Amino acid sequence: MKNSKLILMAGFAFAAACAPKEVAEPVNYWPEAGVTYEIFVQSFNDSDGDGIGDLNGVTEKLDYVKELGANAIWFMPIMPSPSYHKYDVTDYRAIHPDYGTMEDFKNLLEEAHKRDIKIVIDMIINHSSSEHPWFVESRKGRDNEFRDYYVWAQKDTIAESIEKKVITLDSDNIRQWHDPGNGDDFYYGFFIGGMPDLNFDNPKVREEIYDIGKFWLEEVGVDGFRLDAAKHIFPDDRPLDNHAFWKEFRAKMEAIKPDVYLVGEVYDKKEIVAPYLPGLPALFNFDFHYTLLEALNTENGMVLAKKQKEILDFYQGITPNFIDATISSNHDQPRLLNELGSDPEKYKQASAILLTMPGAPYLYYGEEIGMLGLKPDENIREPFLWDVIEKDQGRTKWIEPVYSTDATVTPLSVQKEDPNSYFNHYKGLIFMRNSNPALAIGTLELAPEDYPKSIMAYFRKTQNEEIFVLHNLGKEEVTVDVPKGFSNKIYQLGQAVYAEGKVKLGKNSSILLTK
Template sequence: MKCTQLLVMSSMTILSACKLDDFSEVKNYWPQAGVTYEIFVQSFNDSDGDGIGDLNGVTQKLDYVQELGANAIWFMPIMPSPSYHKYDVTDYKAIHPAYGTMEDFKNLLAEAHKRDIKIVIDLIINHSGSGHPWFEEARKGRDNPYREYYIWAQKDTIAEFINKKVITLDSDNIRQWHDPGNGEDFYYGFFIGGMPDLNYDSKKLRDEIYEIGRFWLEEVGVDGFRLDAAKHIFPDDRPLDNHEFWKEFRAKMEAIKPDVYLVGEVYDKKEIVAPFLPGLPALFNFDFHYTLLEALNTENGMLLAKKQKEILDFYLGITPNFIDATISSNHDQHRLLNELGSDADRYKQASAILLTMPGAPYLYYGEEIGMLGLKPDEHIREPFLWDVSEKDSGRTSWIKPNYTTDATVTPLAIQRNDPASYFNHYKTLISLRNTNPALAIGTLDLPEVEYPETVMAYHRVSSDQEVFVIHNLGKVEVLLDVPVGFEEKLFSLGQTTFAEGKVKLGKNASMVLGR
């Protein structure tokens, strides 16, 4: 493969691309390996000046998403809810009023599809909000027809469990049984009392859920769903029932839309996650996030590569057809730059690893401009900075930011004109991935050669391309031999040299070579 240098982003980041008759044609590998951009509408872009982001604001920024190179958008909840986060839904077939109307959303869909951008929405069906009409009816009494939509127990039967719970990765809520107000009957809510769990032993309830799915796929036209809290549809001691439900859900949705995209949130280790794959063909890889951080913070070069190889091989033992939804951060974790001690070199390398590894990577809004944030959750979901404050008409103001401000984060408008910015770095990497099939859909093969402890190295191999990727996660420069035949430099990050079969990598430097 012969390639020519196409673009010099800065002295620190160089991208080369092959001639058009080789691999430089941009391809859309979604959903198997495309890039999905996660948006919290409330903080993204305000089109009407009320301080709250809205759907028309997102429509205004679709060209930006396209410019970045993302193939799809995942929206955090957009349905009516009393909370800022909107995971306690009160109407499954409507749009939250502050976000706009259903017509606004359908217009957004149409405009996104014109740009070949798919739309995935959060579907929160493990629980409803306590203000949902179903629950308002169910709490009226044991004979109410909606009673069976939720999980109930009498006080004397659960007394010893009321204040007991095993803390899980995705919830630190101690109290799971909640009093609706009469002090006698308690309902189950895994997360909080305002989110009563739905009862999937009820066929009537399941049919309601399938109808909701049909509505969004058929009448509205979304491309798929992100399934919140997918592990908890049935209690954790009924895993087989969970697996069977999701297989049934998938069959129902595919009968409506054969190419529906389903990605599940199963927050656990691979042995627990993998059996969900037959029902949820895409699953978030939380191990990737945590291992990436550990590898960068401890300078353990091969930790992530070996872990990822182990996970992919394990999943292949369950099904040959799965989508590994990799993440470096999302709306439930501290912002990535904070996790890496605000070290710009490690931050850029984190994205270089994410976007050269196998999988279908998710990018949390604002990561591409280096947004900051620490929990509580509101402050990892702060407003996006489009421009300096006096010029930023789209900046939301529903919350006063503690971390992402003009003093701490450079707005997009300025980063666009800086070749060395985070934005141009992310844009370069996504373009690299979208123009090199080995980086998008290639296998992950680990070298047999022993490299220094700080070095992460791997091969990505597709039917018509092979690349060799190497990262130095350490602070000390390393000199390495390159496998025979890899002569074309496709990408480099940091202080690097490449000559006569040897690569020199400085602090948090990376290189991608092709042959």
């Protein structure tokens, strides 16, 4: 065994959680503040032995998702596609055959709903695959009935744009205009040539998309959609058209399913993100992810708390009804443990911060067992380790793992038996969050006192409950004063000792106090 594994198996004395004397029953706060578990089916659980994860494999593990405490699952793309990641769809009304059948998916939905687990699927409508029948027809000529389903331009009209592309946070490809082979007419594909952008100036395209949404909501029964590349429905110089489209999309979907859940990927700063809220009531908070890493890696305690307060107040000025989808990682970023220098104490504190902050947290599969991964993307999406390799019937084999191996990551079955494991740490935090309304749906107020730089301090408040949260993000022990009346400890991570109005906090330690 590698040293990292031995450390984990030995347990972390600093990671003991102290439960309150009377523990309330957990409440499902989804979608406003519940926990959503992101699954890449390809890597999750293989039920038929072909080496590829599948929907029946997920169904087998629904009790695990429930045990972890998650309230919903977001599936990365499950529709037919020529790529392993499936973000280039060839059929919007079907299941990729590697993953199973539509009947398998409907059975998964039924079983998930029995367990009060909601199901959200990735909807990729900014672009299709270049192998989609619409595009196959579109490229046949200017007179084809599907020509205007995509964005085409004659070469001489875009000569200055063919080699130009503004690099964005969510794409570093160098071309946006692509030659289908005739050298005259070019088509627009923001990401890559294999993903041609759909033309939303065409009313027929919009109606196609609304019918697809209706199919999944009404005929299949999903609970909502994660909308990929929501910022790029129209080019970046047409943001008002983007905002208007998503308002229209929301109205169409709510007419079908009034409580439909819509979460958008708008990869940008808050000023760009916020105007999408009237159309997409939930938006991923990428600032949270990056500022969390900055806070932990620079030992700057209040930088995240201040940023989060600033974002929430800014969003409130746009609309009072929004869902802040917070993340500590996802399928596009290096694994969180890698980002934190493989420091187990920082890693545990990162999740303690995520799950004691306001918002509706997303948890990327495998984070709860400390999976590892760096770019390229395939290695951020490696197989989940259910059991030791000799016994792991469900482990997928579509890719040879580079980072998350038996030598570096302790499988779930072993972690379940260790009270100080990553898994039990995450499980305990989620339970605590779901059992304390202030942590789930309470407001965020920053502590007024000027604490040392490494301290993050804030209050979570409801009308009937108030929790004071302290995190020491530094390496050195710190002793700080506690606001008057907060003396009842409900949670502790690491070395955190309360006595006579003061708290002594060791390296990457946290404490939660009530009155």
